[in-house]
Every structure is written in structure tokens, then in C-alpha cells.
Amino acid sequence: MSTAELGIAASTIWVVLAAILVLFMQAGFAFLEAGLTRMKNVGHIAAKNVLILGVVSIVYYLVGFGIAFGDGGGGLVGGSGFVPSVDQLLAIGAEPFSWFGSVPGAAGYLFEVAFAAVSLAIVWGAMAERTRLWVYLAFGVVFTLLYSVVSHWVWSPDGWLYTKGMQDFAGSTVVHYQGALAGLAGALLLGPRIGKFVDGKPQPIPGHNMAFTTLGVIILWFGWFGFNPGSTLSVDFGGVGFFAYVALNTNLAASAGVLGALTASWIVIKKPDLSMMLNGAIAALVAITAACAFVAPWAAIVIGFVAGVIVVLGSLLVERVGIDDPVGALAAHGMSGVWGTLALGFLTVPELADKLETGRGGLLYGGGFHQLGIQALGLVAVGAFTFTASFLVLWLMKVTVGIRTEPHVEGMGLDVSEHGMWGYPEFYIPVPGGYGTEHGHRLVSHHPRDAPASAPAPVHG
Template sequence: MLTTMMLVLALPALAFAQDAPSTADLSLAMDTMWVVIAAVLVLFMQAGFAMLEVGFSSMKNVGSVVAKILVNLAIAALLFWAVGFAITFGTGNAIFGTQGWFLAVPAGQVNDVYAGLSWTQVPLSAKFLFQVAFCAVSLAIVWGTMLERTKFAVYVVFAVVFAGLLYPLVGHWIWGGGWLTELGMQDFAGSTVVHLSGAMAALAGTLLLGPRLGKYDDEGRPVNIPGHNMPLAVLGVLILWVGWYGFNPGSTMAASTQVADIALTTTLAAAAGVLGAMSMSYMYRRNIDVGMGGNGAIAALVAITAPCAFVAPWASIVIGFLAGVIMYATLVFVDRIGVDDPLGAIAAHGMGGIWGTLSCGLFTTPALAAVGEPGLFYGGGFYQLGIQALGIVACGGFVFIASLAVFAALKATIGIRVKPDQELDGLDIHEHGVFGYPDLVATDYQNGNGHTRRAPEPVSDTAEGTA
């Protein structure tokens, strides 16, 4: 079906060529169309993040969420075009790329300038569209822990640093020909590059930011602050799930039969992740937490992102189920130690990224080990597992420390958190001048504990008690 659609889209352009299209021309056209379609799917994940964050936020803050999504996508696109893509995939040294700024490449020298992506022959524009969508996803992850209390200016400044430097450096180390590439680290679609990087930056910001008002009682016990719309949150999860079919299968950057195999491992892992998280919810609380089920799917999708092309279907189920379990346990732990993570980004993207990256060193099969060595369970020994662990420590540690320094500088200068009265009132009205739900939020919206009251319903002339 997908192949037929790509052929239909590609053939009209080829039909105008003076000579009949060759098999190589058709193959390249199909590969290009697949990469563009996959890039659009990954880009649409921004809508998933928006709905997920809106659903888990209070009504008084939903406008700030969508504003943040828009501005961060814009900044990521421009910074990655200007410098990020060159640092990630440009030919350079073991630490960063040094060529290809602003996508300015002499004719016929694309593979020389961007050696990190010379393995795929699709046009440079298609390569960039796909990779910039990944950068935007990693940046979106950063803010999942910092909802409802962060100054908007912080989003803007940190986005420039993250999209222009931090994410590209990690990308170069693993994907662009850097030192972890040389060691054979396995991260097919970004459990470490995309998800762990975003989560470590999120953890750094959250530690400096502190928890939301009302999150902990006088004795330091966590208080549940529920999101205002669970259906929207689940819609966000489902959009992200669909977008992952661009994320993982699209990383082939070719319309090959491997696309279906990767889609299969992605699907099985996500399904198992839902069950793993829901099982933990029932054992821990004796109920089925819908939000945790959604986070279980996301954690599993994050975990399968690194090994999706390297493992058998049965292993993807194990990886996904354990990702859901690990996510739930992590979320409970960070909640108890005073780390306020409204979206569960540290648990889902951080621990999911760690587990997924390590799982390559356990489950990679000899037949599928296109990079590195087979996993421990397939007779590969501890070498690959060690490389995976090294990559986690190096990349996660670097992003955390660098992000902590950036957020600390922002805290010392412009500040990173809104004033308490602004947090209680909601960021929509103070940061953007409007409410996301103007008809549902009262003018007098403070009730003393950081929550928003519904506006009083209009009283009709026939209502009981009307004069």
C-alpha cells in the first residue's frame, strides 16, 4: 500500500524526463518519498506532545503549553538548519562536525560535507527534514517536567542552546561519525540521542526549578495534582504512537522491507508497555490508572527506539513490558524524593531511554547486528553491553551537566520560575494575556491552593431563586 502510494506520487515527475526512468531512479524516488512521509509523521508528534501536556495540565495553563510547543518547534527548525545539522552530521572530528553550515554545500559534494549521512542517497533536503523533526522531539521532551511554573523566556533561551549545540553534539557522537560511532554504539532511532538527552535536560531544569505549589504537603508527602482532561492526554499518546512509525521505521531512510519489520517490533513493544504499566498500577494502587497506561506506551516506544532494527519480535515484547514497569517504579520514586515531574518525562523518556539503550546489548541478534556486536543473550558477551552503558553515562552526563549550567545561569539572571501569585493565577493570563478556556475560568480564579475554579454558570430568568 505504502509502496504503491509512493510510486503514484513519484511517477508524474519522472514521466517528464527525456529518458525512461531507470530502476535506480524509481528506487531513489521511492526512498525520498518515504523519508519525507516519515519526517511528516515525526513532525506531527508535536501535536501529540501538545495534547499530552494540555491534558495533564491545569485549565489555567493550557495556552502556555501550546505557545511553548509552537515557539520551540520554530527555534529548533531554524537553529538546526543554521548550525545543528552541520555539528551533528558534518564531516569533522570525533567530537563535532565542522562543515555544512546553513546547508550550504557545493554541487556534488553532499556526501563529502555530510559524511555522517553518506550511507543514504536521498536528497539533502529530505535528510534535513527528517533529522530536524528528531531535534524538535528531543527539545519537546525537556519541558514535560517543567510545566505550569516556568517563565516563557526560559523556553526560548534554552531552545537555542539545546537545538544549536547540546543535541547536535550527542547526535554527532553516536550518529555522525563521532567517537561512539567508532566504538559501535547501537542506537538505531534515538533512545539515547533523542530521548535520554531531552530527559536529562529536563531533570536538570526541574531540580533548579522546584516542585509546583501545592505538590507537597507540610510533611513533604506528594499530593496528586490531576490533569484537567484525560481524553486529550490519551489522544496525545495515540498521536505519538502513530508518529513513532515515522520515527523508527523512517530511520531506515529507505523504502525497504525492513520498514515493516521495524514497525512490527515498535507495535509489539508499545502494546506490552501499556500492560506493564497498568499491571504495576493495579499491584501498587489496586486500580487501573489511565494516565500510567499512556505513559507505559510512551516508555515502551522510547525503549524500543534504539533496538527496533536489531531485535526479534519476542524480545520487543519483553523490552516494552519491562519499560512500562520501570517507568511506573521510577515515577513513584522521583515523586517521593521531591522531584515534580507532571508529565512523567524523566520516567518515560529518561529511564525508558536507558533501558532501551541497554537492551541492545542484551537482545541484538547476530543476523540484525548491522552496527556493533550481538547482545549478551545471543553469545556476544559483555562488550556491546559495556559500550551501551558507556554511551548512556557519557551522553546523559554531558547533557545533564551542560543543561544544569545553562539553567543555573538563567536562574541567576532572568530567573526561571514565575512568581507565586502568577503560578496560582495561571501562566495563560500572566504570560500570554488570555485564558486557554476563557468561558470556563472565573475572573477571580484563585482558591488558595494553586487550582483554578470553574466560572459560575450564568443564571437564567427562570432559575429557582431568581428575583
């Protein structure tokens, strides 16, 4: 085996391992979201995270990978590589996926489809506990296509934002900001959960298991070492072992995010709220995702700490304006994604921009406002496209078939109504002298814990 072949083999092993870490992040999302929601919806939360992998993997293979990274297309969308053949997936650095010059096309697909799945998981977090299951299937197909288009803009060598020099190393904009925008469209069209707002004032609907949430965040933190360092897509991109530098910045930012959220919650809420600390870690990981390869370690700490503050203040703001986001996705992924993208306009080290051949140095290093302007342009373009398209598609679904569960279904829980099963069977299975009665194939719980809230039901789609 030649030296070149050894390099390809090492890079392929690294990219596949990183892809596995990113795919495992779906377990993190499942625990995070299940913990922050109520026990009557735990099975539904778990089911949708499995469904994400099923939908995204197939759609991305058929068309998404070609849209995102196929050669041709004029900078707006990939123009080749749809339903890739065996030869195309085994080729290295050849059309239609010439961008993947260090690994086979199959390794590139596996890594990139894992990113698409993460972005879709963010969408569903903001729509949790009141969305019909079929919406996850139908909109999951649509969102995978939208995600692929934006991926081409920012990451493909002929993408129009890439050629302008936009810096987004691993997806603060492409993955997280975009997922939050679609989630915002869904949350607005769905309306809040029953009982979330009474006389316009937000009411706490606590999650049922903070240990689950903590486990989910730790899994996501662990998986992020595939997410960011893996985006080198080779063992020698930026220099041999450069991915270790990316990993270091990733960990520093996440750690600072916990401290930033702790500080902000202690000052604003008067308590060191655990859920805020956990979302602080996620927000910091989101923010550093764009910047991890472009900034100095001290800047990674600053980016992470500020993201931790943003997620606390942002979550409170989202509630104040009347939007129900059960898991805090809009602040953790949306607002923090914006911050991480814009931070590069200030903090990019010129030598790193030159090394990676992407954009320029930041304002702090004498680079002027050019990079900041490009970053802002990317946010505006991606925001307008993703939110408008997502809102339109979900609105059409709402007015035709309906996207929200009925009030009695929401009160009973989506585990039973959507799946005919329970996340916690011992609380719901009818037994002599128990709490439930079966009517046909659907269980109606009579336990007072599960009675629908007395607040007026929102308008349904």
C-alpha cells in the same frame, strides 16, 4: 529515469513522509501535556510546542545539522555544512552531508530536525506549569546545540561512539534520554509547583482532561511509525522493506508497554490507572526506539513490557525523592531510555547487528559483555555531558534573570500572565457579575478554584 534514480525518488518520498509523521508528534505532545496539566496553563502548553518548532527549525538549519552530520570534526562534532547552500541540500551522498547517500541533504535535514524537536519537547514536559516563556526560547537554542553534538557522537559515521559500535537505531539515548536529562536539570532548579509537596509528602495535582492525554498518546504512537521505521533513511536499508520489520517491533513493544503498566499499577497502586497505562505505551516506545532494528519480535515484547513496569515504579520514585515532573517525562523518557539502550547489550541478534553493520550480538546470543559495555559507556558519556551542560546553563539563567514565574502568576495560571489569553476563555474572561477583574493588561481571577495553594512557595529563580 534510471533504476538508481527511481530508488532515490522512492527513498526521498519515504523519508519526507516519515519526517512529516515525526513533526506531527508535536501535536501529540501538546495534547498529552495539556491533558496532564491544569486548564489555567493549557494555552501556555500549546504555545511552547509551537515555539519548539520555530526555534529548533531555524537553529538546526543554521548550525545544528552541520554539527550533527557535517563531514569532518574528528569524531566529537561535525565540521562542515553550516547554513547549507542550495547545492548542498540538493546533493545526494556528497560532502558536507555524505552520510545521506540515499536521499538529498534537504530530506536528511527535514527528518533529523523533527527528532531534535521531539527531544526538546521532552525537556519542557518536566518543567511544565512554572517556567517563564523566555526560558523556552533561550534554552531551546542551547539545547538544540547540545542535542546536535550528541547526535554526531552516536549517529555520524565518524562519531566516537558510533565507531565504537554503540547501537541506538532511532534515539533512546540521543533523543529521549538526553531530553529527560535536561528536563531533570530544569526540574531540580525550578523546584516543585506550589502545593505539590506538603510536609515533604507529594500531593496529587491531577491533569484536567484525560481524553486529551489519550488522544496525545495515540498521536504519538502513530507518529512513532515515522520515528523508528523512518530511521532507515531509505526503502532498502537492511534489505528492501526492512522498515516494515522495524514498524512491527515498534508496535509490539508499545502494546506490551500498556499491559506492563496496567499490571504494575494494578499491583502497586491497586487501580488500573489510565495515566500509567498511557505513559506505559510511551515508555515502551521510548525503550524500543534504540532496539527496533536489532532485536527479535519476542524481545520487543519483553522490552516494552518491562518499560511499562519501569514507568510506574519510576514515576513513584521521582515523587518520593521530591522532584515534581508534571507529565512523567523523567520515568517515561529517561529511565525507559536507559533500559532500552542497555537491553541491546543482552538482546541484539548477531545477524541483525551484522546486517546493519553496527556493534555486536548481545549477551543472550553468546556475544559476551562487549556490547553491554559499549551501551553503558554511551549512557555515561551522554549523561555527564548533557546534564552538566544543561544544569550550568539553566543555573546561569536562574541567578541572572530568573527562570520561574512568581507565586501569584503561578496561582493565576500562565495563560494569562505569559500570553494575555486563555485556553478556556469562558472560565476567565471578566463579565458583569463574573469572576475576574482587569488591572491594566493582566487579568486577576478571583474564582476560588484559581487561588494560590496555601503551602509555602518554593525558592524562585
